[in-house]
Amino acid sequence: MSTTLRNDWTIQEIENIYHQPLLELVYQAATVHRKSHKANEVQVCTLLSVKTGGCPEDCSYCGQAARYHTGITVKALMDKDDVVAIAQRAKDAGSSRFCMAAAWREVRDNRDFDKIIEMVKGVNEIGLEVCCTLGMINEAQAERLQEAGLYAYNHNLDSSKEYYEEIISTRTYDDRLNTLNNVRKAGISVCSGGIIGLGETHEDRIRMLHTLSNLEQHPESVPVNALARVKGTPLADLPKVDTWEMVRMIATARILMPKAMVRLSAGRAEMTTEEQSWCFMAGANSIFTSESEEMLVTPNPKLDDDRKMFELLGLKPMQKDRATSPTV
Template sequence: MTAEIRHDWTKEEIQAIYDLPLMELVYQAAGVHRRYHAADEVQVCTLLSIKTGGCPEDCSYCGQAARYHTNIKVQALLPVETVIAHAQKAKDTGSTRFCMAAAWREVRDNRDFDKVIDMVKGVNELGMEVCCTLGMLTEEQAIRLQEAGLHAYNHNLDTSEEYYKEIISTRKFDNRINTINNVRKAGITVCSGGIIGLGETHHDRMAMLLTLATMPKHPESVPVNALARVKGTPLENNPKVDIWDMVRMIATARIIMPASVVRLSAGRIEMTEAEQAWCFMAGANSIFTGERQTLLVTPNPGVDEDMQMLQTLGLKPMEARKEAHSC
């Protein structure tokens, strides 16, 4: 398997990679991974919900949508000093990236956005990579974030363009692409991946990967999420994502976007240590942690548990390299 960076992939090529015998697929992905990344390093990132719940969107997977009864407590935007304290704690426990998430449909030019700008400045001053996920963003807003020191912006595609309308009706797939383009224009690195387990077909998964892999510049970071089934959401009874589907998605993403950081994201709480090890072998080189053993509003392994796992597997936290990688 060649490890050249291409932007002209076809869906048939991606499907052929995904369908390789599992051992061969993982072997090829591991080889590509070693050409572009240190095989024993995993970037530890911390994700903090700075504004929780009450979102007007209807994303079928999300417990923060106001229209679903999920028992998730709505929380106003956190004070700037509280967020900086969380970031310092994350840095002290080994994180090199700090991502701030707000349950907004879109960024509005108001005092809350001014506070987020101050948060970005404060976390940047700690020497951490700063990432935000705040919903839809204009080019002007992206420029403000970039000038404040934002390193990366997360805006997942979630699924294929064809299946998107089955999961979300309050915005269009093109809105996602527009925000990613605005982030790029502002000189911020892009973090964009998707979720499997939404009820999509394998065709949808390949279509999502095709969109990412044929962008003029690949996302510097590609999160691969397994659906976290939140009680009260329309997808609460979906079946658990098969671990081999996760491994195949990670390995395929690694091969077609070799220089990107592939992030093993939501769903780790339902994976054993051995299953996570397969994901690392397949090319994942980042994990998200969260305080109080949560990832936003869903369960997640604790920091101490993650550090023990890395030690067991002979992996080490990636050191801070602000210009090298992104969320």
């Protein structure tokens, strides 16, 4: 498989890649992966919810939406010093990227945003890649974040444009794309992927990958999430995502966007070491950890379990000087 960067993939081409026999797909993805990345390096990212719950959105999968009765404890915005202390411990434990998440629909120009700016500066000063996911942002807000030292901004597409209205009604697909454009204009790297297991079809997954891979510039990071089913949300009773579906998505994303960091994100808590190893073979080269063993408000593997997995598979955490994503 070629590693030439393309932004003109057709739906048919992506379908042909995605629907290949699984072993052939993984082989092709692993070949592409090794041409652009070190196969034994995985970036360890730490994700922290700096403001939890109470979100006015109606994302059907999200335990932080105020309208659903999920039992999530709403927590106000954290203090900068506490956030920086957690970031330092994350760095000491092997993380090279620190992502701060706030359960907001959109950023507002107020004291809370000022606090986020100070958090970004503080985490940047200790030598970590700093990422935020705060909902929608405008150009001026993106510029403030960039000036504070923000390295990346996460804003997932979630699914295809055609399926999007089935899971969210409080913002549009174009709203998400506009935020990505604002992030790119500000010179911040883009982190954008999606969730599988929302009740979507294979065609919806292909369309989402089509949108991401045909952006004017590929996202530097592409998280692939399995639905983390949260009691009280409309999607709580959907079946667990099959691991082979995750492998297929990761492999296809790797082939379409060869230089991107493909991030094995939500859903790892329900995966065995053997299942995760297939994801790494297919081209995933990043995972998320947290002190609280939570992926925001859903379970995440223990740090010790990840260390044991890395040792078993011969993987090592990507260092900061290697963590900067290649220019895409």
